Amino acid sequence: xxxxxxxxxxxxxxxxxxxxxxxxxxxxxxGELIAAAYAIFLSAIFDFFDGxxxxxxxxxxxxxxxxxxxxxxxxxxxxxxxxMYQLFLEAHQIEKVSPWLNFxxxxxxxxxxxRLAKFxxxxxxxxxxxxxxxxxxxxxxxxxxxxxSHHNQFYSPYLLNPYVLLCLVIIMCSLLVxxxxxxxxxxxxxxxxxxxxxxxxxxxxxxLILFFKFAAVPVVIFIYIVLSVVQFKFTGEPIINSxxxxxxxxx
Numbered sequence: 001x002x003x004x005x006x007x008x009x010x011x012x013x014x015x016x017x018x019x020x021x022x023x024x025x026x027x028x029x030x031g032e033l034i035a036a037a038y039a040i041f042l043s044a045i046f047d048f049f050d051g052x053x054x055x056x057x058x059x060x061x062x063x064x065x066x067x068x069x070x071x072x073x074x075x076x077x078x079x080x081x082x083x084m085y086q087l088f089l090e091a092h093q094i095e096k097v098s099p100w101l102n103f104x105x106x107x108x109x110x111x112x113x114x115r116l117a118k119f120x121x122x123x124x125x126x127x128x129x130x131x132x133x134x135x136x137x138x139x140x141x142x143x144x145x146x147x148x149s150h151h152n153q154f155y156s157p158y159l160l161n162p163y164v165l166l167c168l169v170i171i172m173c174s175l176l177v178x179x180x181x182x183x184x185x186x187x188x189x190x191x192x193x194x195x196x197x198x199x200x201x202x203x204x205x206x207x208l209i210l211f212f213k214f215a216a217v218p219v220v221i222f223i224y225i226v227l228s229v230v231q232f233k234f235t236g237e238p239i240i241n242s243x244x245x246x247x248x249x250x251x
Contacts, residue, residue, distance in 0.1 A: 007061075009057065009059070010050045010051075010054040011050075011063070011067055013053055014047075014064070014067050014068050015067075017050065017072070017075055018074055018075065020039050020042045020046060021039065021040075021043050021075025021079050022074060024039025024040060024043070024079045025074070025082055027039060028079060028083050029082060029086075031086060033083055033145035034146060036079065036082070036145075037083065037144075039075075039079065040079055040080060040083075040138050040139060040141075043076065043135075044075075044076075044135050044138070044139060047068075047071075047072065047075070047135055051068075065120065066120070069117075072134050073109065073113055075138065076112060076138035077108060077109035077116075077134060079138065080108055080137065081105050081107075082105075083141055083142065083145060084108060084168075084169065085102060085105035087105075087145070087159065087160065087165060088101070088102040088162060088165055090160055091160040091162045091165060093162075094162060098162060104166055104169050105165075107173050108169060108172065108173060111172075111173040111176045112134045112176060115132075115133075115134055115176040116134060118131070127186070128181060128182065128184050129181070130179060130182065131175065131177055131179070131180060132175040132182060133182065134176065136221055136224065137172050137175070137176060139217060139221070140218060140221045141172075143214050143215075143217035144159050146214040147159065147214055147217075150213070150214065151215060180225075181228060182225070183197055183198065183224075183227065183232075185198055185201075197227045197228075197230070197231045201220075201223060201224055205223070208220055
């Protein structure tokens with residue numbers, strides 16, 4: 001009985017991630033973007049704990065890795081795309097252009113699928129990532145409706161501008177599949193020097209979120225990208241790792 005729980009617990013948490021993503025899609029199509037955004041955050045929590053559970057319980061499997069990617073495709077690919085699509089609909093509609101332009105939002109799950117497929121076959125990503133992880137991209141999109149709900153007058157000219165949204169989609173899709181090394185938040189040791197960039201990211205994130213709340217999320221993602229570039233490009237730290245069983249490792 002104990003071994004069965006140990007074997008299936010990580011997958012059960014992954015299924016909770018998928019369930020949350022499905023509920024979020026329904027909420028997003030109903031126009032309840034704040035609730036849909038929170039569904040992404042909830043999915044991200046489940047995504048973190050399924051990986052943690054699999055590492056702690058040493059319960060790795062091929063089906064767990066594939067199930068994880070399928071769940072992430074829904075929660076961090078389709079759901080944020082529906083939120084972005086709804087933002088396109090709320091934005092100023094360009095005559096004869098917007099009915100087609102709005103569907104650009106669904107490039108996000110297309111490139112998320114490419115990102116996840118690449119992650120599952122790329123042995124270089126056993127410890128770190130190449131390209132922006134799908135949860136980070138989804139959290140960035142989830143922050144937009146929440147930011148608008150608190151600072152609508154200031155941010156709506158930007159986040160509800162179809163041209164800005166188009167640029168955001170292009171940038172995010174490019175980052176998902178870019179050959180850009182990105183650090184993971186897995187702490188294998190407590191050594192400060194080895195984890196200095198992770199500590200810096202957590203420190204900056206805590207300070208910014210404390211003062212600016214959800215408005216800080218885009219800045220936090222930008223800092224994450226910058227610190228990753230600094231870590232791998234300027235310090236010479238290698239991205240290539242020995243192939244390992246990376247089920248539930250992250251995306």
